[in-house]
Amino acid sequence: MARLTTDNLERARSLIGLYPHKRSALVPMLHLVQEQEGYLSAEAIEQVAELLDLTPAEVRGTASFYEMFHLEPVGRYLVAVCTNIACMLSGAYELLEHIESSLGARPGTTTPDGLFTLEEAECLALCGNAPCLTVNWRFFGDVGPEQWDALADDLREGRLDGEVPPHGTLCRVGRSVGLLAAGGDGATRAGGGGTGLPEAAARASGPPAGPPSQAGSEARQRDRRGRSRAGGSLEATRAAVARAVATEGGSRPEVAATATAMAPVTSAGSPGEHGATSGGGGAVSLATVRTTAAVASTVLDNAGAAGGARAAGGSSGNGGGEGAA
Numbered sequence: 001m002a003r004l005t006t007d008n009l010e011r012a013r014s015l016i017g018l019y020p021h022k023r024s025a026l027v028p029m030l031h032l033v034q035e036q037e038g039y040l041s042a043e044a045i046e047q048v049a050e051l052l053d054l055t056p057a058e059v060r061g062t063a064s065f066y067e068m069f070h071l072e073p074v075g076r077y078l079v080a081v082c083t084n085i086a087c088m089l090s091g092a093y094e095l096l097e098h099i100e101s102s103l104g105a106r107p108g109t110t111t112p113d114g115l116f117t118l119e120e121a122e123c124l125a126l127c128g129n130a131p132c133l134t135v136n137w138r139f140f141g142d143v144g145p146e147q148w149d150a151l152a153d154d155l156r157e158g159r160l161d162g163e164v165p166p167h168g169t170l171c172r173v174g175r176s177v178g179l180l181a182a183g184g185d186g187a188t189r190a191g192g193g194g195t196g197l198p199e200a201a202a203r204a205s206g207p208p209a210g211p212p213s214q215a216g217s218e219a220r221q222r223d224r225r226g227r228s229r230a231g232g233s234l235e236a237t238r239a240a241v242a243r244a245v246a247t248e249g250g251s252r253p254e255v256a257a258t259a260t261a262m263a264p265v266t267s268a269g270s271p272g273e274h275g276a277t278s279g280g281g282g283a284v285s286l287a288t289v290r291t292t293a294a295v296a297s298t299v300l301d302n303a304g305a306a307g308g309a310r311a312a313g314g315s316s317g318n319g320g321g322e323g324a325a
Helices: 006-016 022-037 042-052 056-065 085-089 092-103 145-157 197-205 214-229 234-247 253-262 286-324
Strands: 077-082 116-121 133-135 138-140
Touching: 006 022, 006 042, 022 042, 022 056, 042 056, 077 092, 085 092, 092 116, 092 145, 133 145
Parallel strands: 077 116
Antiparallel strands: 077 133, 133 138
C-alpha cells in the first residue's frame, strides 16, 4: 500500500490537531488510512505510528482490537449479514445461505473478482427491519433472497455508488463548524475543509455576545434562590423539569424573554451563549429551548415559593417560642 496521499496526509495532520495528545487521534487516523485503500497494511500502520509518535506494535494492537478495521485486503463491498435473534427468527440464516450460494463465498472470504467480502455479524441495531445487512456500514433492512439479488445487481452495475462508497469510507461529510484543528505547519483548518481559523471561527461563533441582559441576571438569581429555598435539591428539580417537559407541548410565548435569557439563542441558525442553535445539524429548535426554559422557570419558582413558605412558617414558630420563654 502506498503511503498517505498529500490530501490525506493533510487531513491526518488536521485530525492530530484536534487532540491535546497525538495518540488520542489513533482511531480516527486508522479510519482515514483505511478509507484510502480499504484496509490497513503494514506500511500504513508504520506511517500512523510515525505521525503519532507510537510504535507499530501499539498501532497494530489497537487496529486488531476493533472489528471495523481490516489488516488484510477486502472486497470493494463488505457485506455483513446479521444473524442475531430478531434477524434469525425472520430468516437470517436462510438469507445468509442464499448469499453464500449466489456469491460463491463463505463468511470471512472474498469473491474471486474482489468485489464482495462476506461477513456474519451480530446485532446491527436494525431489528425493526429484520432480516437486515450492511454494505460498507450502510444499512439495508427487510432483505430476503429476492431483495438481495436486486441489491447485488445494483452494486455490480454501480447504480448505488452515490449511496454506498467503497469500503473504508466511514463518513463523507467534512467538518465545517465547531472544534477547529491546527495543521502541522501552524495553519489552521476546520476538519477536511481547509478553512483558516479566524474566518471559520467567525462563522462558528456567530455575532459577538453583548453584556448580560437584566432579564438574564434576574433569571439566574431566581434560579439560585429557588434551588436554595428548596434545600439545594438540584437533582429533584431536574427530575421535575424532565417530567414536566414530557407533558408540555409547543412554545410558551409569555415567557419567551425569560426563556431566551436562560438559554440564549442569538438568531436563526446562530450559536447562543450555551452553544444551542435554532438551525439544523442536530441542534435544538428555539421553540424547544423556550418550552424547556419556561418549564424550568415555573418549577424553580414553585420550588422557591414552597421553600419560602416553609421558611416563613419556621421563623414564625421560633419567634413565638422565644416570646413565650
